[in-house]
Amino acid sequence: MERSFDLAIVGAGIVGLAHALAAARRGLKVVVVDRDAQANGASVRNFGFVTVTGQQAGATWQRARRSREVWAEVAPKAGISLVHAGLCVASRRPEATAVLEAFLATEMGEGCELLRGEALTKRFPFLAPGQEAALWSPNDLRVESREAIPLLAAHLERDWNVSFLRQATVRGIALPTIVTSAGALRADAAIVCPGDDFTGLYADELKRAYPALTRCKLQMLRVRTAASGPDLPCAVMSDLSLVRYLGYAELPEAAALRARLEREQPAQLANGIHLIAVASADGSRVVGDSHHYAATPDPFGQDAVDALILDEYEAVFGARPPIEARWLGTYASLPDRPMLRETIAERIRQVIVTSGTGASTSFAIGEETIAEMFG
Template sequence: MSDSCDLAIVGAGIVGLAHALAAARRGLKVVVIDRDAQANGASVRNFGFVTVTGQQAGACWRRALRSRDVWAEIAPRAGIEIAHRGLAVAVRHPESIAVLEAFRETEMGAACELLTAGEARARMPALGADIRAVLWSPHELRVESRDAVPRLARWLAESHGIRFVRNTAVRGITLPAIETSAGRIRADAAVVCPGDDLVGLYADRIAAYGLTRCKLHMMRLAPDRPFRLGAAVMSDLGLVRYLGYAELPEAAALRQRLEREAADALANGVHLIVVQSADGSLVVGDSHHYATTPDPFAPEAVDRLILDEMERILAFGSFRVSERWIGTYASASDRLMLVDRPEAHVRIVIVTSGTGASTAFGIAEEVIADMFG
């Protein structure tokens, strides 16, 4: 195989696709190379939840806002359904209300509402009886990631002329040569988006960041009676995990309470996200366990912690678990993402916080602007 392009992108997950879009919008000829036949990693093993509210203040929050805007713009063009919009952070503890009140006073909370339990149930009747307050955010949107990511790739190919080379491993990059298992591609520049493959291309560069991998549990639930949730739902546990809340001084008291009352959940990195699909099923998670090579097993006890938290927040009757899966992503203790420059015209881009769907479009626009001015 021989081909020539302005930019070769290694990796067709959401981070790679975001860079392909940003480059194509600048009129660049783009080739995307991926080792799999279709999206199979973290980009489809998630909620499809584009989260703005709760992202760390500053660059991450601004990238999430921009990424949400890009999703909203391209989804109808690419035939991607937006399943629902908005976020309800439903809380049970007075310490959580203090965190939400403080968040409302920040720039990030300016468009959000702090609702009483009664006001919240009028919008979302499935909320449980113990809810004390709800932060309502208008910013979020949700897509079905296992469908949206393939549709996005197909639209990029059909509407922007981006060439996809699948089932192909990249063995080395010495610009202008990209050596692959299917032959050589000529490229003037390259962006490597390896996801959680930390020992492939530029392994020495990646090792310097001290990354590990995070494993998470997720489930799909089939409720026994139909109902509409109408927005994504989170709980008190999210306020000590999402940095937009957790870095507020008021979060310290909440953490102390949760360490006493929800120690098992914190130890397993459990916080609650619930989103709904068009068929009425719910995607529920998640947990966080860290290792260089996470084991492939999903203990029922961890799933039970997630479901117990959901049943404290939502009351919609009985359900069955129709699917279970695990996901893995690259993780760092000191950064949410990284952009490394091994050569003048090569970038390594890794989201290290599980926020690819929420921030990748914003990151990609910055990287492509830096590379191509």
């Protein structure tokens, strides 16, 4: 591998890969350096749900819309299957329906519709009785993360001539020299995408600038259904999601819903639980999730938290499925901003998604960073 590049990217998760694509499309010679043999962090431990609907109004929503466009364009070229499209947000409380009605009145509700009665049953026959209404949005996509991220990296290497240096730790950057555990590289610019590892490059700068930066731990489940293929035509959310996703939760109408949920489902709120359920090609469903925050989250899942997630699943789908697999995810978190893009030096940036929206917004963030650095 030739060891002189226009741009070196540290980190081969979705944020790093998104920057690599944006740079390669501009004709830059790119190398991606990662300490692991393959993606192992948040990028492969999530739902693969490219969420537009419900993202925070403004920049995050706009980035999600653009990123969805890029996913739709890149997926067939990379051999990535779009497992299903769209979103159903089921509401079983009038307060939740009021939030959905308010959402429809915003620009983010364009193309969406609210279904009740017979129309609800016909469109979403998989929902359990007792749902008052459901929002349908056609604006979202689902990929299988554990397959999509390796395929995206292979596409970048094969079709865009992006080089990868794996199982190599970057020890220091003093452009044009980048010192790694596998030897030195030369690059005119660098972008550091560390995910939720804040102890490596520029750790002191991060700690000083963002003392509230922490990590979020998620509990995730794969459950087994009787189907032999994808048995949901879209992703599914519920009432709890409407006080979690800021595109809904920041609407005035969400206050009444939160007050009722605090009375009726305090344990779910205390554990940061809301429901997302998505289908996989093998007939299983990925279900989650919970949110617990700590500088170093413990590595242990709790059966009681899984049970709370499945309580909400049962309320929406009417059955409690057997669990096939459990795992934990982690991501970087800041309470007051969805992402960081720090200028370390004239030709060095550090980029971190701090809201769990990496799959949904990274392609747009990558385009912004490359445009800002390279004109």
